[in-house]
Amino acid sequence: MALANQNIRNFSIIAHIDHGKSTISDRFIQVCEGLTEREMDNQVLDSMDIERERGITIKAQSVSLDFKSKDGETYHLNFIDTPGHVDFSYEVSRSLSACEGALLVVDASQGVEAQSVANCYTAIDLDLEVVPVLNKIDLPAADVFRVSQEIEEIIGIDATDAIHVSGKTGIGIEDLLEQLVERIPPPQGDPEAPLKALIIDSWFDNYLGVVSLVRVIDGKIGKKSKVMPMSTKAEYQVDNVGIFTPKRVEKNELVAGEVGYVIAGIKDIEAAKVGDTFTTVKNPAEKPLDGFKEIQPRVFAGMFPVSADDYENLRDALDKLHLNDASLHYEPETSQALGFGFRLGFLGMLHMEIVQERLEREYDLDLITTAPSVVYEVETTKGETISIHNPAELPAVNYIEEIREPIIRGTIMVPQEYVGNVISLCIEKRGIQKEMKYLGNQVTLDYLLPLSEVVLDFFDRLKSVSRGYASFDYELDHFEPAPLVKVDILINGEPVDALSIIVHKDFSQSRGRVLVERMREVIQRQMFDVAIQAAIGGNIIARSNVKALRKNVTAKCYGGDVSRKRKLLEKQKAGKKRMKQVGNVEIPQEAFLAVLKRDEN
Amino acid sequence: MTPIPLSLYVHIPWCVKKCPYCDFNSHQAKGEIPEAQYSDALINDLESELPQIWGRSIESIFIGGGTPSLYSAKAMDQLLSSLRERLTIRPNTEITMEANPGTFEQERFSAYRQAGINRLSIGIQSFNNKHLKALGRIHGANEAQKSTHIAKQAGFDNFNLDIMYGLPKQTIDQAIADLQQAIDANPTHISWYQLTIEENTLFHHSPPVTPNDEILWEMQQRGQKLLADAGYYQYEVSAYAKEGKQCRHNLNYWQFGDYLGIGAGAHGKISMPDGEIKRHTKYRHPEKYMGEGINGKARSSEKKLATEDLDFEFMLNAARLKEGFTKELFETRTLLSFSAVEEKLNTLIQKELIEYDNEKYKPTDKGWHFVNDIVNSFI
Numbered sequence: 007m008a009l010a011n012q013n014i015r016n017f018s019i020i021a022h023i024d025h026g027k028s029t030i031s032d033r034f035i036q037v038c039e040g041l042t043e044r045e046m047d048n049q050v051l052d053s054m055d056i057e058r059e060r061g062i063t064i065k066a067q068s069v070s071l072d073f074k075s076k077d078g079e080t081y082h083l084n085f086i087d088t089p090g091h092v093d094f095s096y097e098v099s100r101s102l103s104a105c106e107g108a109l110l111v112v113d114a115s116q117g118v119e120a121q122s123v124a125n126c127y128t129a130i131d132l133d134l135e136v137v138p139v140l141n142k143i144d145l146p147a148a149d150v151f152r153v154s155q156e157i158e159e160i161i162g163i164d165a166t167d168a169i170h171v172s173g174k175t176g177i178g179i180e181d182l183l184e185q186l187v188e189r190i191p192p193p194q195g196d197p198e199a200p201l202k203a204l205i206i207d208s209w210f211d212n213y214l215g216v217v218s219l220v221r222v223i224d225g226k227i228g229k230k231s232k233v234m235p236m237s238t239k240a241e242y243q244v245d246n247v248g249i250f251t252p253k254r255v256e257k258n259e260l261v262a263g264e265v266g267y268v269i270a271g272i273k274d275i276e277a278a279k280v281g282d283t284f285t286t287v288k289n290p291a292e293k294p295l296d297g298f299k300e301i302q303p304r305v306f307a308g309m310f311p312v313s314a315d316d317y318e319n320l321r322d323a324l325d326k327l328h329l330n331d332a333s334l335h336y337e338p339e340t341s342q343a344l345g346f347g348f349r350l351g352f353l354g355m356l357h358m359e360i361v362q363e364r365l366e367r368e369y370d371l372d373l374i375t376t377a378p379s380v381v382y383e384v385e386t387t388k389g390e391t392i393s394i395h396n397p398a399e400l401p402a403v404n405y406i407e408e409i410r411e412p413i414i415r416g417t418i419m420v421p422q423e424y425v426g427n428v429i430s431l432c433i434e435k436r437g438i439q440k441e442m443k444y445l446g447n448q449v450t451l452d453y454l455l456p457l458s459e460v461v462l463d464f465f466d467r468l469k470s471v472s473r474g475y476a477s478f479d480y481e482l483d484h485f486e487p488a489p490l491v492k493v494d495i496l497i498n499g500e501p502v503d504a505l506s507i508i509v510h511k512d513f514s515q516s517r518g519r520v521l522v523e524r525m526r527e528v529i530q531r532q533m534f535d536v537a538i539q540a541a542i543g544g545n546i547i548a549r550s551n552v553k554a555l556r557k558n559v560t561a562k563c564y565g566g567d568v569s570r571k572r573k574l575l576e577k578q579k580a581g582k583k584r585m586k587q588v589g590n591v592e593i594p595q596e597a598f599l600a601v602l603k604r605d606e607n
Numbered sequence: 608m609t610p611i612p613l614s615l616y617v618h619i620p621w622c623v624k625k626c627p628y629c630d631f632n633s634h635q636a637k638g639e640i641p642e643a644q645y646s647d648a649l650i651n652d653l654e655s656e657l658p659q660i661w662g663r664s665i666e667s668i669f670i671g672g673g674t675p676s677l678y679s680a681k682a683m684d685q686l687l688s689s690l691r692e693r694l695t696i697r698p699n700t701e702i703t704m705e706a707n708p709g710t711f712e713q714e715r716f717s718a719y720r721q722a723g724i725n726r727l728s729i730g731i732q733s734f735n736n737k738h739l740k741a742l743g744r745i746h747g748a749n750e751a752q753k754s755t756h757i758a759k760q761a762g763f764d765n766f767n768l769d770i771m772y773g774l775p776k777q778t779i780d781q782a783i784a785d786l787q788q789a790i791d792a793n794p795t796h797i798s799w800y801q802l803t804i805e806e807n808t809l810f811h812h813s814p815p816v817t818p819n820d821e822i823l824w825e826m827q828q829r830g831q832k833l834l835a836d837a838g839y840y841q842y843e844v845s846a847y848a849k850e851g852k853q854c855r856h857n858l859n860y861w862q863f864g865d866y867l868g869i870g871a872g873a874h875g876k877i878s879m880p881d882g883e884i885k886r887h888t889k890y891r892h893p894e895k896y897m898g899e900g901i902n903g904k905a906r907s908s909e910k911k912l913a914t915e916d917l918d919f920e921f922m923l924n925a926a927r928l929k930e931g932f933t934k935e936l937f938e939t940r941t942l943l944s945f946s947a948v949e950e951k952l953n954t955l956i957q958k959e960l961i962e963y964d965n966e967k968y969k970p971t972d973k974g975w976h977f978v979n980d981i982v983n984s985f986i
Contacts, residue, residue: 533973533977533980555820556820556821556823556824556976557824557827557976557977558976558977558978558979558980559844559975559976559977559978559979560803560844560978560979561800561801561802561803561844561845562800562803562845563844563860563861563923563924563927564857564860565616565860565866565868565874565876566874567874567888568874568886568920568923570806571923572916572919572920572923572986575923575979575982575983575986576986578979578983579983579986
């Protein structure tokens with residue numbers, strides 16, 4: 007059997023947000039001279055504005071660098087950057103499985119966080135060599151001893167020879183590269199075997215079509231060869247392969263062990279899904295690589311253009327976003343209250359926020375987004391099981407045999423002093439404790455929690471009860487029957503479908519009241535009284551009233567400075583931009599999200 | 608086609624003291640007002656504008672401020688003469704001057720009348736000492752009352768009183784008492800308007816506590832009834848007049864007529880023969896204005912009104928009028944086809960904010976209270 011190039015090292019960096027992944031990767035590029043000084047823009051890898059602003063990587067990317075080691079050899083390093091958020095755990099697992107090793111970067115002043123732990127476990131599961139790295143050792147607050155212990159206790163890997171670095175000052179970076187080359191194994195793989203190339207990520211480029219980032223496990227993939235993704239068996243001719251240095255550099259072929267891009271005239275990223283395996287048409291592999299999954303959205307929300315004229319624009323924008331984001335699901339939806347729009351499916355809350363922000367920022371759309379909901383399984387009295395993506399679709403009570411809600415298994419890591427708060431929060435959120443581990447000062451809590459409660463405001467609450475110290479990771483566990491009811495909101499007697507929520511029976515009264523109160527606060531006074539009610543079926547459980555505005559008129563207007571009057575009125579009007587006319591009542595965007603921002607007092 | 612009426616606005620920018628609610632272009636007078644120098648600038652400013660209005664007569668003149676009654680009678684007389692020499696001003700043209708009660712002297716006001724001022728607009732605001740103080744006015748209740756006597760004595764049979772309501776800590780009864788006292792002075796016109804906190808005023812930076820919406824509403828209801836019963840007909844959001852005594856000058860603004868503005872910070876709007884409508888603005892600061900005005904270069908900006916803004920600007924004014932406007936008025940003043948606004952007006956009719964009586968479009972009783980919403984639909 008032939009052997010892959012033994013001077014290749016494929017690795018990822020596992021790190022919590024702000025623990026310094028981007029700075030370290032920039033240092034790598036600098037040391038290996040991947041870019042000239044002039045080309046170095048800070049944090050090269052986070053290329054989308056939103057990624058840069060939020061410090062989160064959304065798409066996987068890679069950089070191939072040549073590192074001249076002290077042992078005289080030149081090593082070819084492929085750094086695969088992984089998405090850094092709980093919503094993207096599947097993508098993370100695919101990125102990791104393209105590597106032989108991972109650097110676990112922990113902020114030496116902060117310690118281990120839940121998300122790193124989850125990703126680290128994934129890496130260990132996938133048999134990766136995990137090399138612990140303590141970053142930010144230049145900070146006065148750095149506590150190398152404590153954090154090393156945390157790594158050992160919580161993750162269970164030996165941290166005695168953790169590498170101490172500072173991405174900011176550059177201390178220890180060369181040593182880190184030497185250690186990386188020494189400790190992370192070279193790729194296995196057989197260059198002569200039939201092609202197996204793992205699709206790490208795919209994106210759409212306006213000029214090139216779909217570009218897939220791949221790790222060649224076995225065989226080779228070269229220009230002009232015919233390949234197919236094994237899940238679909240659709241055939242494509244390879245136009246172009248190459249690597250990112252991080253500039254795109256064309257090559258004749260990618261061989262087992264290498265990481266690079268493949269362009270094969272694919273028009274739709276659905277045809278090159280993350281986790282799928284490319285093989286050649288002529289001499290196909292017998293089996294695809296393990297781990298491929300069709301990813302299902304977990305959180306759903308309606309998005310409606312404020313102006314009905316924008317419906318087509320919204321569709322175009324979604325089509326375009328979908329070109330680069332196969333995990334975004336959308337289908338047309340009609341709401342009595344909000345008109346024509348789309349029901350969107352997301353991987354999680356962050357994914358939803360990002361999509362919403364991009365639609366508004368990049369496509370300049372004014373949207374009303376409804377409160378996110380989860381998928382419920384309903385067993386009807388006829389014995390059918392249906393999936394409910396939208397509270398408005400919930401059948402009438404007499405047709406429901408049972409409603410089941412998604413339950414997640416969440417891992418929370420928190421310093422001891424906040425454990426009490428976190429446990430209270432989890433109880434309030436109908437959580438069931440599965441495990442509690444004390445490890446040093448950190449406590450790990452395992453809870454089963456209804457996803458609907460997590461979607462509500464769990465992240466924000468968790469942050470506030472732990473003063474920002476708690477970290478959280480979760481995965482879907484199972485569906486479970488629960489006594490759930492639909493609470494409708496009526497505005498001037500008319501139910502507004504987009505405001506309906508599904509809640510646990512025990513919370514329905516209080517949530518109905520809070521919701522009505524929130525509505526009263528956000529709905530501006532109009533020319534007439536607005537009655538707001540919450541109802542379960544025919545029962546009104548809460549009511550409130552927005553008193554009519556008496557007048558809206560400028561007292562003085564005598565020729566003069568029209569432009570200022572205009573500006574004032576324009577301001578007034580802009581305030582109404584994100585309003586949706588429901589019946590004759592103008593309802594602001596906040597109203598549709600009011601369910602999320604419950605006031606706990 | 609009826610020609611578009613043209614009015615003249617003259618701004619006198621000085622006050623004894625700047626009031627905390629005032630957002631007009633007014634400056635505290637430091638010592639003597641440079642009357643001669645300012646008048647020269649005004650006249651040169653006017654002359655530079657004359658080519659724009661060639662052959663058109665002046666329908667009304669409004670001398671506003673600031674406090675124009677700080678101008679000496681002699682200076683005012685000279686100024687009016689200079690205007691007459693350069694403009695076509697027919698006899699009986701309405702010539703209004705603003706005056707503040709703290710500046711009233713019998714002799715001077717008689718002289719103003721002699722000079723040809725035939726209408727006064729007196730900034731009373733309130734007859735209550737406590738509220739006058741809160742408003743930062745320099746006059747007291749006595750002076751307020753005295754000013755109306757002096758006006759009458761001086762021969763002004765046509766004058767307006769400015770009264771405000773919704774003043775800091777004002778009760779409904781106090782607001783009504785102010786209004787009753789104004790009515791008792793028997794003016795031909797009352798401008799009764801709610802105190803509004805404007806940007807760029809002292810009140811905007813440290814807002815006083817003013818009555819809540821319900822109290823304001825009650826004040827308005829009672830006040831309007833009081834005025835109507837006393838024979839003052841409301842013809843605009845804040846303007847009430849005895850029969851035939853509507854302010855022609857302001858009415859021209861509200862009917863989207865033309866006006867030339869001279870003086871510091873004055874605005875103008877002129878329809879050109881080629882169908883363009885232009886707005887111009889004069890330098891705001893008196894020193895700057897006098898410096899540039901003397902050379903006939905008082906304009907700080909001039910701009911052509913964009914076609915797409917015309918409907919809005921028309922409505923901003925005309926929707927304030929109780930009697931509304933006709934299609935013809937819209938078309939002659941904006942030179943737009945009525946179809947540009949017909950659909951929006953019909954929507955407003957559906958919303959019961961506007962009514963159409965086969966001649967005029969006018970705000971309904973409800974629309975009257977929501978003029979901003981009417982105007983907003985044309986932005």
